[in-house]
Each structure stands twice: as C-alpha cells, then as structure tokens.
Amino acid sequence: MKDLIVVGAGPAGSTAALFAARAGLDVTFLDKAKFPRHKSCGGALSYKVLDMLGPKAEKAINCIGRRLVVYSPSLRSCEYMSDHDLHFIIRKEWDHMMALDAADAGAEFREETMVTDVTPKDEQVIVDVRDGESLSAKYVVIADGTGLRSYKKKLGFTQPYDYMARTVCAETPMDDALIDELTGTVRGLHIFFGVVPRGYGWVFPKRNSINVGIGFSNKYKPDKNQFEIFADFVASLKGLKMLPEDYDPTQGIPAAIPFRKPFEPIGIGRVLLAGDAGGFVSPVTGEGISYGMRSAKIAVQTIIDEMEGTLDSDLVSAYKARWMDDFGRDMVGSGLSLADLVYKSIRRMELVVKMMIADEPTRDTVAKMILGDISYKEAKKRTLRRGLIAGLKSLRV
Numbered sequence: 001m002k003d004l005i006v007v008g009a010g011p012a013g014s015t016a017a018l019f020a021a022r023a024g025l026d027v028t029f030l031d032k033a034k035f036p037r038h039k040s041c042g043g044a045l046s047y048k049v050l051d052m053l054g055p056k057a058e059k060a061i062n063c064i065g066r067r068l069v070v071y072s073p074s075l076r077s078c079e080y081m082s083d084h085d086l087h088f089i090i091r092k093e094w095d096h097m098m099a100l101d102a103a104d105a106g107a108e109f110r111e112e113t114m115v116t117d118v119t120p121k122d123e124q125v126i127v128d129v130r131d132g133e134s135l136s137a138k139y140v141v142i143a144d145g146t147g148l149r150s151y152k153k154k155l156g157f158t159q160p161y162d163y164m165a166r167t168v169c170a171e172t173p174m175d176d177a178l179i180d181e182l183t184g185t186v187r188g189l190h191i192f193f194g195v196v197p198r199g200y201g202w203v204f205p206k207r208n209s210i211n212v213g214i215g216f217s218n219k220y221k222p223d224k225n226q227f228e229i230f231a232d233f234v235a236s237l238k239g240l241k242m243l244p245e246d247y248d249p250t251q252g253i254p255a256a257i258p259f260r261k262p263f264e265p266i267g268i269g270r271v272l273l274a275g276d277a278g279g280f281v282s283p284v285t286g287e288g289i290s291y292g293m294r295s296a297k298i299a300v301q302t303i304i305d306e307m308e309g310t311l312d313s314d315l316v317s318a319y320k321a322r323w324m325d326d327f328g329r330d331m332v333g334s335g336l337s338l339a340d341l342v343y344k345s346i347r348r349m350e351l352v353v354k355m356m357i358a359d360e361p362t363r364d365t366v367a368k369m370i371l372g373d374i375s376y377k378e379a380k381k382r383t384l385r386r387g388l389i390a391g392l393k394s395l396r397v
C-alpha cells in the first residue's frame with residue numbers, strides 16, 4: 001500500500017507529488033493523458049509560486065514580461081508597467097516538466113492511467129484504474145481538474161453550476177517578429193473587460209506563441225454561444241491590428257473553469273481535493289495555477305501532519321482551516337465581493353477602466369490587484385477610499 005496516490009498530473013497534482021516525494025512519502029501520481037498533453041489555459045504564472053517549482057519547470061518558463069494593458073468594453077485602454085517580472089508558460093510543455101520534476105524527486109508517475117473509482121475503505125483508500133487494476137493508499141489527493149466525474153459524485157463532492165465559467169482559448173505558434181509588430185516588444189497581459197458580460201477576453205503574447213481567449217461566468221446566459229463570442233473577439237482584435245488577418249477563430253478550444261469559490265465539501269475522510277477539482281481559482285481573475293499549487297502543497301502537509309499524529313482536528317477540517325488562513329479568507333471574503341462589484345454590468349467595467357485612466361492611485365490599485373501584488377481586501381479598501389475622487393475624475397475621460 002502506498003502512502004499517497006494523487007489523481008491528476010496538472011500543476012496541482014504534480015505539486016502534491018513533488019512535495020510528498022521530497023518529504024519521503026511513498027507516492028504515485030496518475031494521469032489519464034500521455035504527456036506532453038494539451039491544457040486549455042492562458043499560461044500567466046504568478047511569481048508567488050516560483051519558489052515551489054522544480055528545476056525543469058523553472059527552466060521551461062516561456063518568457064518574461066512587464067506590461068499590463070487593461071481595455072474597457074468600448075476599448076479605452078490603460079497601461080501599467082509592473083515593477084517585477086511577469087511569467088508566461090505554455091501549458092503543454094510546462095506541465096510535462098512539472099510532472100518530470102516530481103518524478104525526479106522520487107514520485108512514481110503513471111501516464112495513460114485513467115482513474116475510474118475512488119473508494120474509502122477502513123484505514124485505506126482504493127483507487128481503481130481503467131484496465132481493471134486496483135491500487136491502494138493511506139491517503140488520496142484528487143487533483144483531476146474541472147468536471148464532476150462519477151467517482152467524485154459518488155463520494156458526495158459537488159461543483160455547483162453557478163460556480164463555473166465557460167471559456168474558449170487558443171495557444172497559437174507565431175513568429176516573435178510578428179508578435180512584436182502586433183503587440184509591442186514588451187511581453188505582458190492584455191485584458192479586455194466586458195468583451196463579454198460577466199467576464200473578459202485576453203491576449204497574452206509570449207515567445208513564439210500568442211494566447212487568445214474569452215471567459216465568462218455561467219451566471220451570464222448569452223444569446224450567442226461561446227464560439228461566436230470568441231469569433232467576435234478575434235474580429236475586434238483584427239480591427240485593432242493585434243492579430244493578423246489570417247488568424248483562424250475556429251482554433252479556439254472550449255473548457256470549463258471554477259470561477260467563484262472552493263467547493264463544499266473539500267474532502268471526505270482520507271480523500272482531499274486540490275486545484276480545480278476543489279474550485280481553487282480566483283473569482284476576480286480566473287487565475288488557478290498558483291492557487292491549485294498552494295492548495296496541493298497544503299493538502300500534502302496536512303496529510304503528513306496527520307500521519308505524524310500532530311493534528312488537533314480531523315484531516316478535512318485541518319486542511320480547510322489551513323487554506324482558508326493561507327489564501328481562502330481573502331479569496332472567498334473580499335475576492336468574491338470584488339468580483340461581483342466589477343463584473344456586475346458592462347457599465348461598471350467601463351467605469352473601472354475610466355477610473356484607472358483618470359486616477360493614478362486607482363490605476364495602481366487595480367493593476368497591483370490583477371498582478372497579485374496586493375490582497376483583494378487591500379484592493380477593496382483602497383478602491384472604496386479613492387472611489388469618489390476617481391469617479392469624479394473619470395467624468396473627464
């Protein structure tokens with residue numbers, strides 16, 4: 001019997017496997033895919049998790065940027081230069097390196113191994129895989145991404161429809177010289193608020209690749225489907241000369257993302273959820289790689305503490321208390337209300353960008369919040385404090 005089985009080898013699963021292996025646990029992590037595999041994602045990586053990367057993943061960072069450009073629904077724009085590096089990855093390559101780092105640390109990596117069932121039984125958890133094999137471990141971390149697969153449903157896990165967002169995204173190889181011409185030589189984030197209600201569009205120029213996408217909360221019921229919304233966005237980017245005329249909008253791939261708050265329950269007995277499987281994604285930006293990695297690391301540390309008998313509550317309660325302390329209170333408390341405030345209407349999104357253009361302190365606050373430099377609580381406090389002045393100044397924009 002293993003100490004730990006991790007289901008899924010995305011950033012959350014590979015992080016769980018890496019930290020478990022480094023702590024000396026006998027750990028296997030399984031993924032249904034053969035790596036390198038595609039994962040729909042913008043590929044903006046928070047600098048806050050750089051120190052959690054193994055050497056291969058660190059080396060696989062595609063490019064560094066500095067620029068943040070925020071666009072309003074009517075395409076007013078506001079530019080901000082970050083005082084630290086912004087990191088971009090191409091998920092297909094980077095996720096593979098994350099998994100190899102965990103394997104190098106001593107975790108057993110099994111690709112093309114689809115988990116079909118997870119069953120807690122006395123002091124162990126049985127994990128069935130597609131070819132009929134049954135594995136067992138003292139603990140299981142499920143980090144299999146979005147999607148309420150039958151084994152999660154059976155265990156009582158949920159993914160409320162309202163907590164989810166729909167996205168369409170494409171990662172397209174492109175010559176650096178052309179990217180320079182289209183988006184400038186300094187790489188960064190181009191965020192288009194309100195190209196779709198309750199969501200945004202983005203362009204992330206990278207090294208020899210450009211990432212374009214849209215995402216919106218399931219709370220918005222559009223007249224058009226998400227592919228048509230993506231095609232409209234691509235057409236407006238062509239109008240702005242940010243994409244070449246021959247860019248094909250049908251290359252966009254759909255994916256779901258949890259875009260509200262972590263799910264309840266977040267674990268059952270000896271089984272914990274991490275990453276998208278647990279809904280660990282910012283309700284403001286949709287950033288999920290760093291939250292997924294942090295939740296996975298906390299899950300593993302909580303399991304280790306329970307094995308060593310140092311927890312003063314049950315595993316699931318201890319796990320929840322720890323991620324709430326680390327990032328959850330800010331994400332669920334202030335982040336959620338901030339997201340509801342900003343995404344409430346197209347007019348509200350227009351106003352936010354106008355306030356950023358008119359008022360430097362507001363520009364700093366919103367930019368620093370998007371880049372993760374200040375907490376949502378701090379961003380909310382500063383925005384409310386500055387709101388009246390910035391609102392009045394925005395009338396001149």
Ligand SMILES: Cc1cc2nc3c(=O)[nH]c(=O)nc-3n(C[C@H](O)[C@H](O)[C@H](O)COP(=O)(O)OP(=O)(O)OC[C@H]3O[C@@H](n4cnc5c(N)ncnc54)[C@H](O)[C@@H]3O)c2cc1C
Pocket residue numbers: 007008009010011012013030031032033039040041042043044045046113114115116143144145146149167168169213215255256257274275276277280281286287288289290292
């Ligand atoms: C369009 C889009 C853009 C995004 N942009 C960003 C961004 O720029 N920055 C950011 O930080 N976040 C972004 N996110 C969010 C980010 O992609 C996710 O939060 C992150 O991938 C979560 O990692 P994970 O390891 O939990 O899940 P995943 O990366 O989804 O990995 C789950 C793994 O589990 C495997 N799996 C699934 N089922 C099984 C099974 N039954 N058996 C075995 N293996 C299984 C899958 O093959 C997969 O490899 C974006 C998301 C989307 C959809």
